[in-house]
Amino acid sequence: MRKETVITLKDVSFHYGDSANVLKNLNIEIKRGEFTAVVGRNGSGKSTFAKLLGAILLPTSGTVEVDGFDTLNEDNHSVIRRKAGMVFQNPDNQIVSSVVEEDVAFALENMGVEPKEMRKRVDDALNTVGLYEHRFHAPHQLSGGQKQRVAIAGIIAMRPECIILDEATAMLDPVGRQEVLQTLYKLIEQYGVTVLHITHYMNEAADADRVIVFDEGCVLLDGTPDEVFSQEESIKSAGLELPRDVRFVLKSNLNRQTVTELAYAKEAGNPEWAVKTENLTYTYGAKTPFEKTAIKDINIGIKAGETVGVIGHSGSGKSTLIQHFNGLLKPAAGKVYIDGEDIWADKKKIRSIRFKAGLVFQYPEHQIFEETVYKAIAFGPKNMGLSEDEIDKRVRETAAMVGLSEQILKKSPFEISGGQRRRTAIAGVLAMHPEILVLDEPAAGLDPEGKNKIFSLIQTYQQKKDATVVIVSHSMEDIAKYATKVLVMNESEAVCYDTVQNVLTFNEN
Amino acid sequence: MLKDITLGQYLPGNSVVHRIDPRFKLIITAVFMGMLFAAKDILGLALGGIFAMTAFGMSGISPRIMFKSFKPLLPLVLFTAVFDLFFIKGGEVWLNWYFIEITQEGVDVTVFMVLRILFLILGTSLLTYTTSPIVLTDAIERLFSPLKKLKLPVHEFALMMTIALRFIPPLLQETDKIMSAQKARGADFESGNLLKRVKSLTPVLIPLFVSAFMRAEELALAMTCRGYTGGEGRTRLRQIKSGVKDYAALTVTVLFFAAVIIIGNLQLL
Numbered sequence: 001m002r003k004e005t006v007i008t009l010k011d012v013s014f015h016y017g018d019s020a021n022v023l024k025n026l027n028i029e030i031k032r033g034e035f036t037a038v039v040g041r042n043g044s045g046k047s048t049f050a051k052l053l054g055a056i057l058l059p060t061s062g063t064v065e066v067d068g069f070d071t072l073n074e075d076n077h078s079v080i081r082r083k084a085g086m087v088f089q090n091p092d093n094q095i096v097s098s099v100v101e102e103d104v105a106f107a108l109e110n111m112g113v114e115p116k117e118m119r120k121r122v123d124d125a126l127n128t129v130g131l132y133e134h135r136f137h138a139p140h141q142l143s144g145g146q147k148q149r150v151a152i153a154g155i156i157a158m159r160p161e162c163i164i165l166d167e168a169t170a171m172l173d174p175v176g177r178q179e180v181l182q183t184l185y186k187l188i189e190q191y192g193v194t195v196l197h198i199t200h201y202m203n204e205a206a207d208a209d210r211v212i213v214f215d216e217g218c219v220l221l222d223g224t225p226d227e228v229f230s231q232e233e234s235i236k237s238a239g240l241e242l243p244r245d246v247r248f249v250l251k252s253n254l255n256r257q258t259v260t261e262l263a264y265a266k267e268a269g270n271p272e273w274a275v276k277t278e279n280l281t282y283t284y285g286a287k288t289p290f291e292k293t294a295i296k297d298i299n300i301g302i303k304a305g306e307t308v309g310v311i312g313h314s315g316s317g318k319s320t321l322i323q324h325f326n327g328l329l330k331p332a333a334g335k336v337y338i339d340g341e342d343i344w345a346d347k348k349k350i351r352s353i354r355f356k357a358g359l360v361f362q363y364p365e366h367q368i369f370e371e372t373v374y375k376a377i378a379f380g381p382k383n384m385g386l387s388e389d390e391i392d393k394r395v396r397e398t399a400a401m402v403g404l405s406e407q408i409l410k411k412s413p414f415e416i417s418g419g420q421r422r423r424t425a426i427a428g429v430l431a432m433h434p435e436i437l438v439l440d441e442p443a444a445g446l447d448p449e450g451k452n453k454i455f456s457l458i459q460t461y462q463q464k465k466d467a468t469v470v471i472v473s474h475s476m477e478d479i480a481k482y483a484t485k486v487l488v489m490n491e492s493e494a495v496c497y498d499t500v501q502n503v504l505t506f507n508e509n
Numbered sequence: 510m511l512k513d514i515t516l517g518q519y520l521p522g523n524s525v526v527h528r529i530d531p532r533f534k535l536i537i538t539a540v541f542m543g544m545l546f547a548a549k550d551i552l553g554l555a556l557g558g559i560f561a562m563t564a565f566g567m568s569g570i571s572p573r574i575m576f577k578s579f580k581p582l583l584p585l586v587l588f589t590a591v592f593d594l595f596f597i598k599g600g601e602v603w604l605n606w607y608f609i610e611i612t613q614e615g616v617d618v619t620v621f622m623v624l625r626i627l628f629l630i631l632g633t634s635l636l637t638y639t640t641s642p643i644v645l646t647d648a649i650e651r652l653f654s655p656l657k658k659l660k661l662p663v664h665e666f667a668l669m670m671t672i673a674l675r676f677i678p679p680l681l682q683e684t685d686k687i688m689s690a691q692k693a694r695g696a697d698f699e700s701g702n703l704l705k706r707v708k709s710l711t712p713v714l715i716p717l718f719v720s721a722f723m724r725a726e727e728l729a730l731a732m733t734c735r736g737y738t739g740g741e742g743r744t745r746l747r748q749i750k751s752g753v754k755d756y757a758a759l760t761v762t763v764l765f766f767a768a769v770i771i772i773g774n775l776q777l778l
Binding site for chain 2: 054
């Protein structure tokens with residue numbers, strides 16, 4: 001008879017090299033067929049925990065058993081990896097082949113499965129995750145959620161006992177996250193697979209059978225979601241937050257008229273608008289077979305000092321729209337005005353527009369290249385041609401505003417934490433003192449604590465400089481909390497632009 | 510949009526040429542190239558040309574695309590032509606104008622060389638038009654697998670190609686994004702002299718390298734987790750079966766090759 005428990009950790013401690021213990025004396029048992037969510041702030045040890053289960057890391061002391069196989073015995077590793085499949089955070093970096101079905105077959109090829117049996121298992125796996133029609137596609141033609149489902153298919157083709165997802169939903173949009181979660185529920189229901197889901201999203205954890213909260217390498221809380229989330233104090237002390245029962249949704253009776261009414265309440269070109277667009281249209285790959293209209297006839301006006309949230313599905317044109325605000329993209333038709341000035345009237349001035357309208361891209365820390373945090377922040381001001389003294393003043397001032405200490409300024413951006421790196425990158429834009437600050441998903445992939453820090457620093461900057469802020473986000477909660485107006489994009493068009501109260505409403509469930 | 514780029518020049522289709530076993534297609538292309546180099550005169554070359562054009566016709570690819578494939582190599586063709594035309598002397602002098610002298614032999618050689626290059630481009634581009642890069646890589650691995658016995662890393666090479674092909678689109682996308690992000694902070698890639706422009710690429714190249722290394726590390730981890738331990742004992746999902754049509758195609762090619770050699774020798778007699 002099969003054992004009740006799939007994963008057993010006995011007195012497990014772990015540390016890298018000579019450093020202090022990352023995991024301290026863990027005793028955890030995971031039951032077969034259970035959906036366990038693992039939560040905790042960045043650096044709490046949950047990713048290390050996942051790697052111990054996949055025998056990628058071995059415990060410094062104690063034992064880890066997967067379906068009865070001890071990870072300390074190297075001969076067990078191939079069996080353990082077959083029994084415990086892992087899905088990682090970045091959907092792009094775990095797909096080996098440029099053909100979906102071949103990627104799903106990768107593990108089976110490694111195991112030496114017969115081609116006939118392999119064909120069957122690959123087709124089964126693709127059907128289970130609902131991607132059979134996409135079996136000949138290349139990964140770059142798929143959405144993030146679809147790519148993660150390919151990764152899951154590659155694992156269930158191995159017929160594993162359990163699947164471990166290491167922040168596998170962190171980089172996905174809400175639709176993609178939903179796709180992945182639905183797939184997981186299906187696996188549990190139909191195949192009795194055990195799922196271990198490491199996540200920053202408390203709402204995902206709230207739907208699990210069991211929640212384990214990690215803090216500083218220890219298990220702080222362990223139980224059903226109800227038990228765990230009733231301990232509000234402990235949850236807060238672990239840098240987390242409670243799941244939200246109340247979700248914001250779009251009002252059902254929105255009408256398109258609000259767009260033009262708000263945009264043209266004042267005369268065209270009126271300098272009171274910090275950002276104004278007129279019939280703004282952009283097309284990718286014009287005059288090629290791949291021609292695609294990314295945004296169409298956008299007419300909006302953003303008043304100075306306002307904070308506008310931009311929401312919409314992936315591919316609705318949000319990112320294309322905001323790249324027009326600082327002249328990174330040139331409109332195919334229509335006009336963009338910054339402070340009442342047509343930014344494309346004089347091409348030579350476009351660089352100065354970029355200092356006026358600062359744009360923070362998604363995952364801005366991936367664009368850092370300097371050897372110290374100080375220099376990374378100074379890059380923009382330097383390009384503005386400011387004096388040494390002014391640059392120094394701005395760097396220190398901005399660093400203090402985003403909560404980076406003097407010591408950190410001297411460090412390499414690659415040896416500080418992920419949250420600090422994100423703040424360094426944002427400081428790099430803030431130090432240019434833009435009047436208009438545009439941010440694309442500024443909190444993507446961060447834990448609740450990191451996310452709050454980012455939003456509060458945006459607020460601080462907004463208030464200090466009386467800046468105009470545009471935030472693209474998938475999270476209606478964040479928009480409702482921080483924005484004054486909401487722009488809703490759908491299929492390349494602005495479908496609604498109005499105050500938060502008029503656009504969003506509560507949905508209690 | 511970057512997302513829509515096609516890799517290589519592959520044009521999906523279902524013609525006979527598309528469906529030929531990729532291993533055979535590789536060998537056929539090699540034999541075809543041998544044919545062009547074995548041809549000693551215009552007649553032998555013409556045979557090679559007929560072969561290539563027939564194959565092109567059977568592939569169902571439009572002639573417009575065929576002409577497009579010549580385009581990037583046109584400077585090379587022109588250079589060869591000019592070089593041959595003016596510097597090869599012999600036979601009757603057709604034109605003598607200041608220091609320029611064009612002879613009959615010069616014209617003959619020029620026509621011969623230009624045709625040879627054009628046919629070469631035609632044949633090899635047909636291979637890449639009708640075979641997807643991933644299938645081609647797979648075929649190379651299988652074809653050269655006997656070399657594994659000589660300790661040549663055939664499997665590793667093929668895997669490297671596969672991964673390179675896989676990561677070209679995301680890396681292109683990333684380059685685009687990093688450039689935009691640096692531009693947003695006032696980086697200037699367009700003005701200044703060459704040295705300044707090369708220098709201005711540092712803010713793009715460093716993040717790109719960092720990300721490439723990160724991707725490599727994560728991919729290696731994901732591969733380990735999926736039980737990858739090297740080429741030993743692996744099976745394959747894609748099975749290539751060779752059939753009558755593949756052998757027939759190869760036979761025809763070899764016959765053409767023989768004909769080219771015979772013609773060359775006949776005329777020497």
